[in-house]
Amino acid sequence: MVDALSCIPAPVLRNLADKLYEKRKNAAIEVEGIVKQMSSTGEHEKITAVIKLLTDEYTFSPQSNHRKGGLIGLAAVTVGLTSEASQHLEQIVPPVLQSFSDHDSRVRYYACEALYNIAKVVRGEFIVFFNQIFDALCKLSADSAANVQSAAHLLDRLVKQDIVTESDQFSIEEFIPLLRDRMNVLNPYVRQFLVGWITVLDSVPDIDMLGFLPDFLDGLFNMLSDSSHEIRQQADSALSEFLQEIKNSPSVDYGRMAEILVQRAEAIDEFTRQTAITWINEFVKLGGDQLVPYYADILGAILPCISDKEDKIRVVARETNDELRSFKVASGEGFDVGAILVVAKGHLSSEWEATRIEALHWISALLDKHRVEVLSFLSDIVDTLLKALSDSSDEVVLLVLEVHACIAKDTEHFRNLLVYLLDAFQNDHSLLEKRGALIIRRLCVLLGAQTVYRELSSILQKEPDLDFAFIMVQALNLILLTSSELSELRELLKQSLVNCAGRDLFHALYASWCHSPMAIISLCLLTQTYQHASTVIQSMVEEDISIKFLVQLDKLIRLLETPTFSYLRLQLLEPGRYTWLLKALYGLLMLLPQQSAAFKILRTRLKTVPTYSFVGEQKYWSTPPETSHSKISNHVDIELHYTQDGVMMQDGENMSNGINFDSRLKQFKQMQQEHRVNAKSQAQLRKSSVNMTKEVQRPEENEQSSSTTDTNQPPQSVKKPPAQL
Known part of the structure; x- marks a missing residue:
């Protein structure tokens, strides 16, 4: 086994751990020369031993000067190896990456410097460590030490522009998960780092960042509300570039991105909402059939924006709404009528009038294009539509009535509508007082005055609540006598004694008018x-x-x-x-x-x-x-x-026109x-209720009264016979 100490002179090793940078630098230069000589003679075992020595005794040393020397030494080894450095990278790079987490900022700085020099030598071979390097750079971009941040930026620029963009081994598929996991980090330095990577990679022709846009789109939108103007600007620039690419791209995954945009359209931040609604506007124009399954979600985002406090957002939202509503699609093509009705119904209770109006326009449009499907969901929306009749806006009420009238074109729904309406008046007398005349008059215009009055009379004739029937008939009678919309009905009634149609209408109204x-x-x-x-x-x-x-x-x-x-x-x-x-x-x-x-x-x-x-x-x-x-x-x-x-x-009264006045x-x-x-029954109930209340409220008085009553006296409830005159 080769002894590394025999390969490098002791003074060089001693200077490599010196506290002075110049001595460490000179020692590193000597190490570089020694390794270069070994490489030229093919002594790779000795080189491996030297790398191991620098790693174990220096980079992993508890003394910071030793760690600094070890890092500069590893960089020197790489420079000495030149083209042969790639076969030793597995030994050289990991210790340097580990030093990025050192508690000493100077060590972290030298780690950046060492990796920078290593990267300049090995270039594309460096890509095998990309994931670890990217993770380390992401952390260093937010380092507390300014000099470390500066060094990390230099290394980051080298890796992005000179290595990744020129490498044919870079895997965008492996990179995207790293990017996605970090996109929601709030640190501004990390955000700048990530946007920089997205922008650079998107500029590389061979890298398809657009195809992976749904993976990091939400993170970019999140940056639009950053407190830093620079970060907002960078994120907006990146999003604008991607939107332009979408316009020029034949195949885009609109669906996944639409889900993100819908959420962002509800953001508190004005700029985020505006950007999101602008994207949705373009998607509606470009997406076509791809967006059909997402119509309900998109509509849910658009309707609130129609009433946005910002004029720019309102304008784009209205344009998008009109575009969406004009799109022709069949129910069997993924168009979910029920889901859209749920959205429209939900926005009928919006605090904003413009939103409520557009929600009604959507229900009306659905009735026009998908009547059968809408009527199948009628029970789900009819109560909400009836409540909307008490809306504070006259325009909303009139639109609601148009929807009701459209539903009531079918005979079976016509009577149900009037029954529902009378129930609403009965349960909410203020609705009858404030909106009753407007509602009845408008229905007469939309459905025909004679038809409406005949049906209402038929229902009220059998109304068990006589007090309500009285009130309702009085209201209908007043509308009949005063409304311009019912002038033709009045003229027909004037002919009751000489006209069969007038006579029949007289009979129809008389039954309930008797209340x-x-x-x-x-x-x-x-x-x-x-x-x-x-x-x-x-x-x-x-x-x-x-x-x-x-x-x-x-x-x-x-x-x-x-x-x-x-x-x-x-x-x-x-x-x-x-x-x-x-x-x-x-x-x-x-x-x-x-x-x-x-x-x-x-x-x-x-x-x-x-x-x-x-x-x-x-x-x-x-x-x-x-x-x-x-x-x-x-x-x-x-x-x-x-x-x-x-x-x-006599008196203009035809006694033989079929009206039996005795019967009437x-x-x-x-x-x-x-x-x-x-x-009388109600009066007795009220009297009994009052008496009962008095007894409940004064039990002690009753007890006291009964206790003091003379037992020899007759009960108070028994009247004495009248005195004899």
């Missing part, structure tokens, strides 16, 4: 069935004249002064012909308190009625209903009119009786 006396009276005035209106008014009993009734009557009197009832006011010019109208109006006047404003309004109106045809009026009104018109014609100036069939008409009156009285019974 409210005022609604029935309004309907009769609208349909010009004045005699029936008068009969209904006279049929009312004391319990019917409630505060609610008087409030509604006040509204009706004011409505009589609006353009809706202009025809009725003009008919007052012919009091002899429209005596039942007068009788109905006077009946309403008699029900109003004299001190009310409505009383004064109606009385003023009736005072304007011409009096020239009222001769014998008092006798006419006292005449029994069965008295023939010919008998009373001598007392009142009444015109008798006949249809083409010879059927007598019976129907009205029966419904009002149910309301009276319900009101």
Whole structure:
């Protein structure tokens, strides 16, 4: 076995461990010469012995000067070996790499210097240690000593630019896991180190960094929010270069990257969000079919950005949203309608109006293109759509109604929609108060006023909650009388006595309008069935004249002064012909308190009625209903009119148009009786509840009262017989 001590003079070995750098340097030069001589004669066993000596006695020594000497000595050996150094690298490089973790910063510095000199000699042969070297350089880039960082940067530049880029043995497949594992490190020096490697490797034509972009894309996006402007700029530059390459590349894995971008679009950092949404915008334009399975995720990222506080982000997000929605794809091609509906549904509760509006546009678009699939998920979204009807934005409410109307185009869904809507009104009275008129009017426009009112009337006719039915009918009646959207419906009802369609509509509404006396009276005035209106008014009993009734009557009197009832006011010019109208109006006047404003309004109106045809009026009104018109014609100036069939008409009321007013009156009285019974029942329940509450709240008083009661006295609940007069 060769003795290394015999190969190198003792003074050289002594100077190699000297504390002075110049002595160590001179000793290293002598070692270089000795090794060069050995190499020329092929004495590789001696060279191996020298390397072992330098490693064991110097680089692994507990004394820092020895370790410094050992490192400079190993570098000298490599320089002396020149082209033959590669066969000894397995001995030389590992001790140097181990010295990168030395606790002495000067040792770490000399380790960088030694490896730099070794790398310059062996060049491409050095690549076999690349993973270990990369790991060491990554750590040294964040070293606490500035001189070590500086030395590491020099070594890093040499390895990147002169070794890796020129080597045909470099394996990008082995490098990517190293890079990926370090991309989420927060140290700014490490981040700069990593971005530098990514940029350099991407510039090498033979290295396909784009193919591995999904492995480190998230890390690059993470650097966009770094506190260092330089790091943000470097990361942005690298991302811009990659995006340009994606535009020019025929094959890119859009799917994996889309998942990353979706997450980054939700970042707190504005610049990160903007970059992510810009990438998504390009992906939507370029990705085509590859992105179809990711549509729901992408939409989930876009919708919040539409309401972003930054204008640039909003603009790009809207453009991306429009591009995405215009893409034509069949459901069987991986397009998940259910997933997109879930996303759209979730954003209906967004705090931002613009996002809610776009979510509704998506539901509407899906209904248009994939109606069958959307309806199969109807039960999952209908409650959310109904809640959206109480949205603070009118635009949102109108869009929700369009979606509802689109769903209700199918007969089976139409009734369900109105049932759901009435349930919503019943559970949330504020919704009815604030949005009821808007909702009903819009549905009438979208689905047809007659269709909507017929179906609502049919549902309310069987409504078990009589109080809600009363409120709802009152609301529908007010909308009917005041909304411009229902003008055609009002005109049809005015023809109830001469038109079959008007008559049928009158019948359809009458059944549910019976819940409210005022609604029935309004309907009769609208349909010009004045005699029936008068009969209904006279049929009312004391319990019917409630505060609610008087409030509604006040509204009706004011409505009589609006353009809706202009025809009725003009008919007052012919009091002899429209005596039942007068009788109905006077009946309403008699029900109003004299001190009310409505009383004064109606009385003023009736005072304007011409009096020239009222001769014998008092006798006419006292005449029994069965008295023939010919008998009373001598007392009142009444015109008798006949249809083409010879059927007598009076007060504009066709008694033979299929309307059985006796039956209608019976129907009205029966419904009002149910309301009276319900009101009494509720009053008794409230009274019982109050009494029970009093008993629960004052048990001690009850006990005390009972304890002090004289047992000889009769119970308080037993009344004494009245005293004899």
